[in-house]
Amino acid sequence: MLWCLSNHKHKIFTGFWCMIDGDDLEKQWCIADEQTPDDILQAALDWACGPGGADCKMIQPNKPCYLPNTVKDHASYAFNSYWQRYKNGGGSCYFGAAAMVSDLDPSHGACQIESLP
Numbered sequence: 001m002l003w004c005l006s007n008h009k010h011k012i013f014t015g016f017w018c019m020i021d022g023d024d025l026e027k028q029w030c031i032a033d034e035q036t037p038d039d040i041l042q043a044a045l046d047w048a049c050g051p052g053g054a055d056c057k058m059i060q061p062n063k064p065c066y067l068p069n070t071v072k073d074h075a076s077y078a079f080n081s082y083w084q085r086y087k088n089g090g091g092s093c094y095f096g097a098a099a100m101v102s103d104l105d106p107s108h109g110a111c112q113i114e115s116l117p
Contacts, residue, residue, distance in 0.1 A: 026103060027115035030083035030093035032075040033100050044095040045075040054082035058111070065111035075099075076106055077113060084116045 032041050049056035058065040059074045075098070083093045093099050107113045 027105065028101050028103055029076075029106055029113060029115055030079045030087075030099050031102050031106055032072045032079060033098055034072065036098040038071040040096065040098050041071045041075040044098045045071065045078050048075075048078040048082045048095065052078075052082045053085065054078045055085070056081065064109070065113070077111075080106070080113055080115075084114055087116075 048054040056074075056078050057063065059077045060066060065073075065077050075095075079093065079095055079099045083091055083099075085091070087093070093101050105113070105115070
């Protein structure tokens with residue numbers, strides 16, 4: 001990784017380069033922007049879980065990531081599912097400005113949200 005978003009303990013800054021110390025790669029997730037209105041998030045969520053090809057099974061009722069049952073939380077899961085699947089092939093974490101990349105793990109309880117290299 002040749003760029004850095006923030007200063008973490010395992011990063012070594014050398015001039016214009018940022019190198020990761022050892023094999024400790026920075027994990028990132030694509031999450032819903034909290035400032036985005038629910039109707040915009042819902043439209044992006046519908047696209048991600050439909051034509052976008054995100055795996056949205058875990059945000060269905062009685063699944064580990066269904067609760068909290070909010071548009072923001074479900075959109076975050078779907079956005080991340082899409083981004084993790086397609087980011088290395090050019091997929092973005094944009095969703096019409098409804099999403100953002102975060103280095104804070106949004107997993108909670110039994111809901112483990114993946115971050116892939």
